[in-house]
Amino acid sequence: MRVAFVVQRYGLEVNGGAELYCRKIAERLSRRFSVEVLTTCAIDYQTWKNEYKPGIHTVNGITVRRFPVDGPRRKMRFGLLSRVVFGGRHPERLEVSWMKAQGPYSSALFEFIEKEKGGYDCFVFITYLYCTTFFGLPLVREKAVLVPTAEDAPPLRLGIFKRLFNSPSAIVYCAPEEKALVNRLFGNEGLPSDIIGTGIDMPVESDGERFRAKFAVADKFIVYVGRITPDKACGEMFAFFSRYKEERPGGLKLVLIGRAFMDVPAHPDIIQAGFVSEEDKFDALCASSMLLMPSRFESLSIVLIEAWFSGRPVIVNAGCDVTRGQVERSGGGLAYDGYEAFRDAIDRLLGDERERGRLAESGRAFAEATYGWESVEGRYAALIESVCMAQGAGMRRTGLKTIPHG
Known part of the structure; x- marks a missing residue:
C-alpha cells in the first residue's frame, strides 16, 4: 500500500510542531506501508523562500519529493488581505486570495498530485491552514485523510474551510478539544475519524549535566521549547517572567529552545539556546525544573508529552x-x-519538591498510557486501511466541488 504525506515543509532543519508531527508519523508508518512525503522546497514559514533543491531526496529513510514554491510570500499583500478577511464582511473569493497569499503555493506540487494520484492508495494531509492542503486535498478527496491540527484561532472561522473540513474520507484529530471545536464549527461529525495524537521517540538516556555544561547554565531554570514568536504568546511570557524576577530576585533562569522570530528581551536571566539537536532538547528537559508552554493556540502540544x-x-x-x-x-x-496565577504556579513547583515530583509522575503515567507508539501506529494504520477499503468497495461521496485556484 502506497501512502503519501502532504505537508508544507519537511526536513531535519524545519522547526514546527505540525512538521515534526508529520515526520514522526511518516517514519513510523513506513514500517507498514510504502511511504513518501510530498512537500515544498521551503524551510522558513514566513517567507516560503525555496531553500531545498527540488526533486527526490531521502530523510531518515523516507522518500521526500520536494517541489518549488511559485513565489515568496508578499508580506504587504498578505497583510492587506488579512485585514480585509478578518476585519468584516467580504466575498469568499478574497478568502481564497488570502489563502494563496498565505502560501506556500506550488503549482508543480498540485500538478504532481493530480497527475500521479492513481499511483497512491492514500494521501495524508497535515494541517489545514496552508495551500498544500487547501488546494491539494480536493484533488484526491476520495482517498484523503486530513490531520487538521486545528487551533481555536481566527483563520478557522473563515467560510472557505467548511467545504474543506467536509471533503476528506477521514479525519485524524490530535485531542478531544480539537474534535469538539471542529465538529461545532463545521458540522462534520458524520465523517469517519479518530483522536490519535502521537508517540514520542525518547533517547536511551538524557543527561542534564551535559546540557548545563554545554550551555553554561548553573542555576535552576524553567524551559520553553518551540518557535519564539508572538503567536505563541512569547511576548507575554517574557513580560510575566521579567515581572516575576523583579518580585523574586535570585538565580532562576528561563531557557529558550527554538528559533526566534521576534526580539527577545536582553535580560540576564533569559538564555537563548537556539535551535538545538534532539539530544540537547531532551537534556534541557532533564536539567530543567519545569516546562512552560504559554501558547493559547495549540491542537496538541508534543513538548508537554x-x-x-x-x-x-x-x-x-x-x-x-x-x-x-x-x-x-x-x-x-x-x-x-x-x-498572579503564573507567579503562584512557579512558586508552588519550586517550593515543594514532593509536589513537583508527584505532578511529574502523574504526567509520565498518562503519557505512557496515552501516547505509546504501538497504539498510535496501529490506529493510524487501521484508519488508512479503512479509507483504502472504502475506495475498493466503490464508496464515493458526491456533490463536492474542487476549489478554484484563481
Whole structure:
C-alpha cells in the first residue's frame, strides 16, 4: 500500500510542531506501508523562500519529493488581505486570495498530485491552514485523510474551510478539544475519524549535566521549547517572567529552545539556546525544573508529552483549551490565567519538591498510557486501511466541488 504525506515543509532543519508531527508519523508508518512525503522546497514559514533543491531526496529513510514554491510570500499583500478577511464582511473569493497569499503555493506540487494520484492508495494531509492542503486535498478527496491540527484561532472561522473540513474520507484529530471545536464549527461529525495524537521517540538516556555544561547554565531554570514568536504568546511570557524576577530576585533562569522570530528581551536571566539537536532538547528537559508552554493556540502540544516522559511537570496557559485539557486529564502540571496565577504556579513547583515530583509522575503515567507508539501506529494504520477499503468497495461521496485556484 502506497501512502503519501502532504505537508508544507519537511526536513531535519524545519522547526514546527505540525512538521515534526508529520515526520514522526511518516517514519513510523513506513514500517507498514510504502511511504513518501510530498512537500515544498521551503524551510522558513514566513517567507516560503525555496531553500531545498527540488526533486527526490531521502530523510531518515523516507522518500521526500520536494517541489518549488511559485513565489515568496508578499508580506504587504498578505497583510492587506488579512485585514480585509478578518476585519468584516467580504466575498469568499478574497478568502481564497488570502489563502494563496498565505502560501506556500506550488503549482508543480498540485500538478504532481493530480497527475500521479492513481499511483497512491492514500494521501495524508497535515494541517489545514496552508495551500498544500487547501488546494491539494480536493484533488484526491476520495482517498484523503486530513490531520487538521486545528487551533481555536481566527483563520478557522473563515467560510472557505467548511467545504474543506467536509471533503476528506477521514479525519485524524490530535485531542478531544480539537474534535469538539471542529465538529461545532463545521458540522462534520458524520465523517469517519479518530483522536490519535502521537508517540514520542525518547533517547536511551538524557543527561542534564551535559546540557548545563554545554550551555553554561548553573542555576535552576524553567524551559520553553518551540518557535519564539508572538503567536505563541512569547511576548507575554517574557513580560510575566521579567515581572516575576523583579518580585523574586535570585538565580532562576528561563531557557529558550527554538528559533526566534521576534526580539527577545536582553535580560540576564533569559538564555537563548537556539535551535538545538534532539539530544540537547531532551537534556534541557532533564536539567530543567519545569516546562512552560504559554501558547493559547495549540491542537496538541508534543513538548508537554516530551516533558512528562522526561519526568518534568508543566505550566500551561489556561486560555488554551487543548493544553489545559492535557494537563487536566494527566494531572501533570498547572494552568495559569494571568500573572498572579503564573507567579503562584512557579512558586508552588519550586517550593515543594514532593509536589513537583508527584505532578511529574502523574504526567509520565498518562503519557505512557496515552501516547505509546504501538497504539498510535496501529490506529493510524487501521484508519488508512479503512479509507483504502472504502475506495475498493466503490464508496464515493458526491456533490463536492474542487476549489478554484484563481
